[in-house]
Amino acid sequence: MGLLQWCELRPEGPSGDIAAVLFPQPVRVSSIRIFPTGAQPFSQSPTTVAETEPEAFYLNVYFNAQAVPTPAGCQETQSQDKRQTKNALVPTRIAFAGGQTDFSVDMGSEYATRLVIFQGDFQVISMAIYGERVTEYEEVTDYEPKPLPTPSHILLPSALDVTNSAKPVSLVHQILSLLPSPPPLSLIIRLMFCLKPDSEDWDDPEFPYVYSDLDKRFNEDDVESEVFDLESLVKTVSKPLRDDVSVESLNEFAERMQDFLISNTPDDVYYVAKLLTKSACQQTIFLRTLLQHLNLPEVFNEDVLDEATVLCLLEASSNIEISRYFRDDEPFLLSLEAIQSSLKVEKPTQKALKRLLARIRGWETFEDALTNSNGDFVGAAAFLKDISMEEYALGCWLECMINHEGLVSKLEQTSPAPGSQPPLLFQDRQAEVTHDDFLAFVRAFLGIMPVLAALAWADSIGNNMCTERVLGILVIWQGVKGYREILNHGLLLRQMTRRLQWIKNDADNQQPKKSGILAERLVVGLAKDPIAMLRDDLITAVLSLKPPFSFIEEDEILEMGKLAKVARDGLLSAIDELAYNSVRPFSLRRLRVLRVSIAIITEELNDDDGPWRVLESFWNEHGQGLIPRLVTILSDLSDDLNQHFTLHSIPRMHQALAELLFRTADDFMHLITHFASHYPLVARDLQRVATAVSDLYSCSDATTGTFSRASPAYLAAQSVRETCPGFLSRLSQQDVPSEPDGLVAQAMLRTLFDNASRSVGRDPVQQVLLVYNLVDSIFPQDEDPGSSSWTASVFPTILSELRDFCNLLDPKTQVRFIERLVKLDNEETGLGAWLLAEELQRLSTVFEDLPRQQDPNYQLLLQYQLSASFRLLHLLMTSPTLSSWTISTLSSNADLSQLLDSTLSHILEVNVSSSPLAYLTRELAKHSADFTPDTRQNILLLLLRNAQTDPSVAGALDFVPGTLQSVPSTSIAPVPLRNELGRTLSAYSDHASTMKADTAELVLQMLEWLSSQEDAKLKTLVGIAPEGLDYLCTTLSAILPPPRAEVVSSIRARLSTDEDELLLPPTIELPDPNAFALPLSALENLLERKKLKEPSTPTKGTKTPDILGVVISPPTALLRSPAATGLTKTYANNDFRQLRQMPSTRLNTSRLPSTHVDEFGQRPTASPEMGMGLLLPAMPLDPLGGAYQGISGML
Structure with missing residues (x-):
């Protein structure tokens, strides 16, 4: 932004x-700055x-609007814009109240201007116009990356930042110093x-130093000054007391009250x-004098107390002294x-007593929170909110905080933390509060009020300069998070709201005043x-x-009037x-009206019958239920937000609209929660709620990379992000009813699982993780009494959806998901074992599908699935909480052990290799003794194949000798075992020069085992040349200590080699x-729907019968056979029953005998519950033995 024009305008x-x-x-104008008479606009030009x-x-x-030139591909749009904006004047209004002012x-x-017209009752104006010049569009041929601008957070001036001030009231003393002879x-x-x-x-000349006179005597001769009753005593102290009032006067006053x-x-x-x-x-x-002369229980008893x-x-x-x-x-x-608690007392009196007791306890809570780092900060904030709802109570609190030595010293014990900001403690929904946060809030509260x-004093005495200065400070505070909430709460005091109204309406209609402009801004806020x-x-x-x-703009005053009328009615x-x-998408005005409506209903709910x-x-009024209507609006709000947070680029983000959408959705969720705890939601509404909340949660997460952390839109989104999990958790609790005869959690989980694969224009990977967070919030905690149910x-009822959702997660998240399910199940139904079985079955399916696929990209995708599954199994076996359960489940259950053995066989057959598979194999080898001999041998073969890949890896052979010893000789398959052993020994022979002693010992143990076997096939090694075996043995003799080196030669003598070439399928990494x-193109091709070949009518061929014609076409005699006439016969009476008894009628047909006639009216109608089992994943009748009896019984 630069200076476009400096000018002095005179009307013509x-x-x-x-x-x-x-x-x-x-040009594109960004601001207009008007300077008062005598100002020097430019430091470098003092003249x-x-x-x-x-x-x-x-x-x-008035700005003459011109369309900005667009790219060549949009010439049609450009011409339309020029036609629409030709000679168009865009109006606005400036209120100049004096001083240097920026507008x-x-x-x-989209638009620029060349002409700016000014109209008004002025004589001369000195102004500077700032902006930028608009140049012709230049087509970009090369992309040049540039860093995105970093939003900067503007801090409050130290003089106004009362939160970080050791003496928050110092600001108000500086303000009062602007007044001539200010009172204390x-x-x-x-x-x-x-x-x-x-x-x-x-009108008193001594004002404001006008005090109550307690020193007067109650003489019988001076009737006017006599005090005859308590009412007269109250009038006597209706003014402030002098600071030097005597103790005798106070005691005399208290005694007269007692009399x-x-x-x-x-x-x-x-x-x-x-x-x-x-x-x-x-x-x-x-x-204190008054209280000492009162017996409180006797004076304020049940018989005389009223509201x-x-x-x-x-x-x-x-x-605080009276409260104590x-x-x-x-x-x-x-x-x-x-x-x-007495039933004899009227409800208004009971309500007032409840507030009195809460305030008495509130002072104690507030005092404790000032010094106790573990105090009840939420309760103390509620006390502050209540005590500041009324002017008198707020004035008493301020008196105590300023003059009471105990409170002042407690607040000064802790210095303000640097950069503190007051938290939003006046909100009903608030996050965890620390001691430093609470003290920051108290300092801000004590500095603002x-x-x-x-302000009230300056306005009362008519000091415009001080009033404008205070209003300017309040406007600044209203634009800062934390300060805004405290200030708005204070401005809602009856006196303050009315003063803003008076300041605005008292302004001159011909000349604007700063105080009136600032008052308008505060009212709008x-x-x-x-x-x-x-x-x-x-x-x-x-x-x-x-x-x-x-x-205030014209549209804004109409909107405020609408809000006020809705609140009034x-x-x-x-x-x-x-x-x-509502007309979609929602407008700002409509969203604000909805929020006010929600606030009215929420206030009504505070009553017992609300x-x-x-x-x-x-x-x-409308003949429909409220809850379905709330759900509909919530769904509409989420749809509107979805349009703002997609991967597709949008012209411009409307932050104010996004903020209101988030705020309104937050209000609706809390209102629905209140009603849903008492009134059921039908399944359709539950699905819409779950979908809407899932979208809202995703949109709130997307704001992290869209909005500044200090922007109102971001803060509103984070509030929604905190609300969504708790909202779904509350709805899914067991005590919340649902229709029909189902639990809320079933409908909500099914909907969320479906939404996990529906990204709606957002990052699908992030979408799955966000849905997982919501699903995890719905699951009950382990200590909840209803978790076992x-x-x-x-x-x-949602097993298939549960499995499909689990498959969408990345391995680490899958482990956390399975861990939650295993803890919830507590081995009652074998849910975790079923998921483990499904994962092994999926592995087998992928292995079977891998060789048949010709598309290399699809093959790569299948390979990734294999690697991810190996990673999942490895994480399960190394998890601190699931390792024992995983090993026990895989080894103790025959069906799962068989699935594992089949999976290992597939791995060996296809010959795949990866780091996750190597880690998984080592974990299986650690617990190989728990598995069957067949599974143990497959683990051994995988260990050997992993060792062949890179013999230099330390510990590759650690578990080979022990596993060899554990496999019974009757279960050994000698051919595959000797082949893998031979290739392994060959690989280590090639790396013998770098072999270490511990590895040499393991190789020697393998050779010892081979030489000790009775089966001659095991003593004949395949895959290693004689010279390679000799070199390996020589190396072992050189590395190992003498006792072990002597064994090598005898072992070599008992082993032989077979030089036949051993062919293996190529290793798939x-x-x-x-x-x-x-590649993105490959991904698009994989996701693209495959088009089937369209059927076509065969071309008309020759009628000459070929050699197969007799076989394909039946002879005419067959078509005229009595047996074939039944296929086209028209049934009459009971002919169809008789015909069915003839075996010949069922020859050469693919139709089964008709049964619908005989069983019509006898077959029971299928209910929805009967078909529920068809939705479950295919599985054996008892795949996991006893562990599966729970699920089988429930189905």
Whole structure:
């Protein structure tokens, strides 16, 4: 971005309010900067001085839009764009409120301009226009890679970063220093939040230093100053107390309160509670004096407590000293708990008592969390959220945090961690919170809330400069994660929301003010929060906004008005919005309306009868169920997000839309969870939910490479990513009902397994892993009481889908998946053994298919499957948790042992080689004694063949001698064994010069075993030449110690060689399963559907009978045979039964006898349950013996 134009514009034309800037070539404007009078825009040109008059004005700006030249292949589109944008003026509006101001312009990449027109009531404007020049399109012939731009995170200025400040309230002191003779911060907090001044107090010359007079005497002669009851005492302390108030005056005041409380009527008790409320924001000595003169259990008993009195006590307990006094008075606390649980007490009073007890305990939790690294931070955050919902309680809390030495010292014990950001603790759904996170949140809270009091004070006294400065700080905070949530919560206070409304509407319609512009921005930020839109004060503020607007656009004010009206009308309006069929794709306005509707319904659910009232209202209004409608909208949201996160390139990512889609989907999932725990979801809805959640989870994962980590869209996506597994887990629990007579987990798992092979334009490998994460979240934990029932009720109906999904996983993930299933099954049905059998069966199938395939790419793919299967088996046998189970299952079960032996035979026959196979063979050799002799010999042959591949590998022969000794002589196949031994000895003879002593000892043991065999075939080696065997023996004699070297010559004498050439099939080196690569074109060919040859009518040939004509064509006599007439005979009466008795009628036909007539009406109708077994994978009746009885019985 560069400077395009510096100019001083003066209005011209008949109306005298228009100026224009014409560029010599098309440009793309990015910003317009207006300078006030006297400013020096350029440091290198001090003689250039700006001039702008008047100080503030509105300015209409019109851009002449021109289509940007497009590539030659899009000339038709270019011509259409030029026709559409010819002489088109794109309008916008600027509100200049003084000072140096930048106005950003988003022209996009499709359009440019040469002419900018300015219209307004101005005399002169000094401005700089920034942007870039648009050049003609140049065709790119060579691709030049360039690094993607790295998004930079703009940090808050240190003065505004109260989270990382040791004294968070220092900022508000700096703000108050802008005022002439500012009062103390504590006094401002009391006047703005707690003891609000009367109208006449503002006119008092001594204001704000107007105090309550406790030193006056209660004389009988001065009737006006006498205090006759508790109500008069309350009025006496309605103003702040002096800091130097005497102890005698306080004691006298407390004694008078005690004297007036003799009757203990409900009214008197209310005024006593009111006195405690008034004292909560005053000096600590005053409230302690009052409490010492009260017997709390006697005063506040069940007979006199009502809602108003309890609410006064609630406000009073906002002070830590009063809360401690209540908590330490155990009889009083027990009496409050008893009253709260009493059936005689009205519900509003019970609700108020519940809040009072929660606040008393909340102070204790909050104090502990300040110093305890394992404190209840979530509970402490809930206390802060509750206490800041009301101005008086917030003012008392601020007084305590600023003036109470104990709280100040606790907060200062831990220094702020560098770079801390306040976590989102006010959200209902939050991640794990650390002690440092909580302290960062408290510092941010303590730094922001006093600034609101400063804003209220500056606005009350009419200091525009200070008001604008504070509003500017709030706008900055509203754009920062963490600060935004705390600030918006504080702005929802009744006073603050109304002040924003007043500041905006009090602005001059002819000249904009900075304060009005900033207030508009804050209101817009508040309106984006659906929960905030439910507050009556914000609804009133939005509906009362009056034009002209300096920041809010026309579409935005209409949208905010729509949100406010939906929130104002309540439940019925929210139901109508949910039932409305939206135009797809969703717009920003529609998504915000849906979020507000969800917030309204969620608030209704807080009541005991709320869920039923919501469902009944939806049914009465629209004649349909709410839950299916919620599922439909959730599915639509996931479909819209799928369009943003595919491998296909899209013109431009709309981050605001993506963020709202994620936020709305998150809201819908939580609402569905609430209803699904009480009301069943049908199978169709469950499938749609599982599909939608799978897509949402995949889209949220795709944001990692799309959005900046600090962007709102990324944060919204991560919230969805955390919600999806918990959402599916909650729905799949055993206590959640389903229709019809099935478990939710069955429908959801089946749908997820299907989605694993359906990437929907995304990376298919990543899609499988993401689905695995969701599936793993659905599986119950090992300690869950209902985990054992899964193997009996869930898995038997989805065995084929379970197997197919397992085959899609990579070997490492497969091991984790099988481990989860084995733990869940707990050897009850043999589910893990069945999967192991299916894997071995798949291996055998691939071996059988490999020689028949002619396509080299398909052969490569089959080889990869073999290598991946070997890798899986090796990982299973080396897994810390599954190794013992794998060996035991493979060796103890006859059927599995037979499958393993068949697989090893296939490996030897096809002659494949790979690193995973070598590792697997070594693991099998370690436990060879557990297998049958036939399997043991195949393991031995594989060990020898692996050793032949690379004799230099250390330990290649470690298990050969022991395995040789373990194979019974009756089970030895001498020919293949001697062949492999001969080739192995030949390979080691070729590498004898580098042989080590330990390897030589192993080779000698092999020779000893051969020489000791009675079978002459084993003593005649094949595959090694005599001179090779001699050289090997000579090398062994030289390497081994003398006692062992002497044995070599005798062994050599007993062995002979057969020089016949031994032919083996070529070795197939399998690809590495971790680095498999296949050209994209080859992959496309493999995935392409094969076209079958279209059938064609044979050409008309000669009618001359050939030599086979007599055989192929039956003679005419045969066609006229009585036996053949039954094939075309028309049945009448019972002729068909008689005809069926003739054996000749069934000759030369391929049809079986008809039985449908005899059995019609007798055969039972097949039910859906009867066909369930057909969906299961083919398997023997009892493939695993006793281990399979569980599954067989369930089927």
